[in-house]
Amino acid sequence: MRWILELIIRYRVVVAVLAASCASLWMIASPPLRQAKTARLLTISVFYPLQITFDQMTKAKNIYAENRHLKGEVALLTAQVAQLKDEKIENERLRGLFGFEQRMPLDIIPVSIVARDPSPVLKSVVVNAGKDKGVLTFMPVVGEGGIAGKVVQVMPSLSQVQLIRDPLNRTSILVRRSRAVSILETENGIDFFGLFRTHEDVRDGDTIVTSGLGGIYPRGFPVGVVDRIIDERDPLFKKATIKPSLDIDHLEELFIVRLPPQWNAFRAQLDSLQRQR
Amino acid sequence: MRTNILKWAGIFLLCVVLQTTVVPLIGLSGITPDLLMVALFFFALKTGQMTAVWVGFFLGLGQDLFSTSILGQNALSKTIAGYFAGFFNERVMRVDIVFQIVLLLVTFFLNDAIYFIVQVVIAGGGTGKVVHDLAVATVPRALYSLLFALLPYIRERFMPTSSRR
Numbered sequence: 467m468r469w470i471l472e473l474i475i476r477y478r479v480v481v482a483v484l485a486a487s488c489a490s491l492w493m494i495a496s497p498p499l500r501q502a503k504t505a506r507l508l509t510i511s512v513f514y515p516l517q518i519t520f521d522q523m524t525k526a527k528n529i530y531a532e533n534r535h536l537k538g539e540v541a542l543l544t545a546q547v548a549q550l551k552d553e554k555i556e557n558e559r560l561r562g563l564f565g566f567e568q569r570m571p572l573d574i575i576p577v578s579i580v581a582r583d584p585s586p587v588l589k590s591v592v593v594n595a596g597k598d599k600g601v602l603t604f605m606p607v608v609g610e611g612g613i614a615g616k617v618v619q620v621m622p623s624l625s626q627v628q629l630i631r632d633p634l635n636r637t638s639i640l641v642r643r644s645r646a647v648s649i650l651e652t653e654n655g656i657d658f659f660g661l662f663r664t665h666e667d668v669r670d671g672d673t674i675v676t677s678g679l680g681g682i683y684p685r686g687f688p689v690g691v692v693d694r695i696i697d698e699r700d701p702l703f704k705k706a707t708i709k710p711s712l713d714i715d716h717l718e719e720l721f722i723v724r725l726p727p728q729w730n731a732f733r734a735q736l737d738s739l740q741r742q743r
Numbered sequence: 744m745r746t747n748i749l750k751w752a753g754i755f756l757l758c759v760v761l762q763t764t765v766v767p768l769i770g771l772s773g774i775t776p777d778l779l780m781v782a783l784f785f786f787a788l789k790t791g792q793m794t795a796v797w798v799g800f801f802l803g804l805g806q807d808l809f810s811t812s813i814l815g816q817n818a819l820s821k822t823i824a825g826y827f828a829g830f831f832n833e834r835v836m837r838v839d840i841v842f843q844i845v846l847l848l849v850t851f852f853l854n855d856a857i858y859f860i861v862q863v864v865i866a867g868g869g870t871g872k873v874v875h876d877l878a879v880a881t882v883p884r885a886l887y888s889l890l891f892a893l894l895p896y897i898r899e900r901f902m903p904t905s906s907r908r
Contacts, residue, residue, distance in 0.1 A: 479792045479826070486800040486822040493807075493815030494861055501814040509808055 484726060487534050537715055559718070562610055572684070573724040574608075575599050580624065583641055587655035589632040590615070596623045598686035604682055606723045611712035613637065613676060614687035614720055625722070629690075631714055632656040639689050639708075641668055647677050650689060652709065658690065658708040684725060751786055755802070758782045774880075776888040777851075779806070783821060783852050784828045784892070788838065792829030799825025816861045824854035838890035839898055847892055852877065 476482050493504060582591035595601050597620055605617045607627045627637050630650060637650040639660055644667035648660035662668045672692040673731035676684025690710040698705060766775050779802055787795035803821030807814050828850045831838050833897040838846065859873040 479796065479829075481798045482793055483822060483826045486796055487819055490800065490803070490815040490822060492817030494813055494819065494865065496814070505808055505814050508804065 513562055519597070527652055528725060548720075559610075574721040575601065575724055577607075577720050577722055579720065587631060588714060588717075589655060590618070590626055590628050591717065591720075593625050593627055593722070594623065595722060596621045596625050598623050600724060601625045601722055606683045606687070606725060608687060608721050608723060609712040609717060609719075612690065612710065614714070614717065616682050616713055617722060625677055627720065629714060630658070630710065636680075637683060637689065638677040638679040639674050641666075641692070642673040642675050644668065644672070647679070648706075650674070659696075660706050660708055661703040664700070664702060664704050666704075668695060668704070670694060672706075674708055684723070751798075754782055755779070755798075758804075771883075771887065773789040774887055776891050777884060777892060778888070779862045780824070780854060781847070781888050781892045782852060784847050785895070785907075787825050787828030787905050788831060788843070788846075790829070791808075791832040791834065792826055795825035796822055796870075797825075799823075812858075813861065813865055816858055816867035819861060820854045820857035823857050824850050827853055829894075831851055843896075844889060846893075847889060848885050851881060851888065855884075 483593045493501060493511040496504065510689060562612055575595050577593035579591045580594045582588060593607075601617055601620050603617055603620055607614045607616055615627045615632070615635060617625050618628040619626040625737045630637060631652060633652050633655060638647065639650045640647050641662075646662050646666035646668055649660050650660055652658045660674070670692055673690040674691060676683035676685060676689060688711045690708045690712075693707045693709040696705040696707065749808055758781075762778050763819060769775070783795065783799055783802060786798060799821035800818050803813075803817035803819065806812070806817040807820075810817070827847065831842075831846055856873065859876045862876075863869065863873055
């Protein structure tokens with residue numbers, strides 16, 4: 467037995483040739499049916515796994531390309547989703563505004579903001595309506611949540627609106643519950659407050675509306691809510707910080723109330739009195 | 744060793760891909776080069792008979808499975824061709840380029856002769872048919888394949904290793 471093994475090792479090349487040749491000849495000599503069977507067996511057992519491996523490699527390459535393509539699509543779809551979300555928010559806001567416009571009993575001019583005050587604290591904006599739409603100086607300007615400011619300058623097709631954030635802009639306000647009257651003030655354009663007499667009934671959460679005094683805003687326009695009462699041990703006044711109901715930082719659409727300011731009538735009367743003198 | 748195996752596997756794979764895709768497009772009057780045969784020849788010269796026999800056998804078997812030839816026909820012819828070419832292993836003897844060309848042509852003849860003999864034995868015919876086929880098919884095919892076989896030599900001759908860097 468050992469000598470056979472030694473012989474095979476010694477003449478391994480010849481043995482290999484003979485083995486391969488015999489296998490080939492056996493396949494050649496086989497009847498066609500057996501050849502087909504052998505071919506099928508070889509294909510399945512030897513070449514098919516190789517083919518699968520190559521297929522997998524090709525697939526892996528395709529997956530890589532597909533992955534890159536899908537990543538691109540994901541980026542595109544993400545952008546589209548973001549755009550749709552933005553449109554949805556805008557749609558909801560416009561629906562709200564439309565509802566506000568419907569609810570508003572007064573004649574209003576819907577306007578869009580075309581320019582903003584470049585200062586860090588937004589004090590004024592420019593809107594796209596002017597004399598062409600009948601805008602007059604001191605007309606009140608409101609937003610969906612409440613008052614925004616007043617028109618201070620009218621141009622042919624644009625108007626400048628001084629916002630309530632401007633420390634120079636003061637608005638007469640009223641506590642809806644207790645009817646206490648004060649002035650809406652701000653020193654830095656961010657924190658609003660009103661000074662009330664110490665005996666006035668003002669509490670946290672009270673709704674603040676315009677008082678109708680001052681000749682600009684009609685009575686009852688929402689302004690904000692009392693955020694906090696600060697007792698500064700002042701014997702005469704107490705300070706109520708007010709949180710405005712309008713988000714002034716994110717203004718986009720506004721409404722100019724077509725209300726002839728009482729200031730005009732007052733001025734006209736003053737002028738006529740002066741002329742009479 | 745592993746690098747060599749991978750290198751040759753890559754070469755054979757490339758030959759299979761080229762043989763089935765590009766080669767049919769560059770055929771002249773139906774004559775196409777046999778890149779697998781060329782690769783087997785160089786493989787046999789580099790590695791010797793033992794490996795050349797088995798690689799030849801499996802290459803031929805693969806061709807048989809994916810062609811219309813009789814099962815075992817290419818396996819037998821390529822086994823013998825590998826055995827013959829492997830006899831001139833570079834580790835045993837120095838083979839110059841002219842001798843390599845002659846050897847390649849002889850290997851082609853040997854391979855095709857066995858192939859045609861099997862064809863005649865199975866399908867019928869005579870010695871004349873084998874000779875005729877060798878003259879009509881093998882000679883142009885071997886010469887055409889020789890052009891591709893010379894590519895590595897041309898690369899070595901005109902693009903030495905230092906200039907290829």
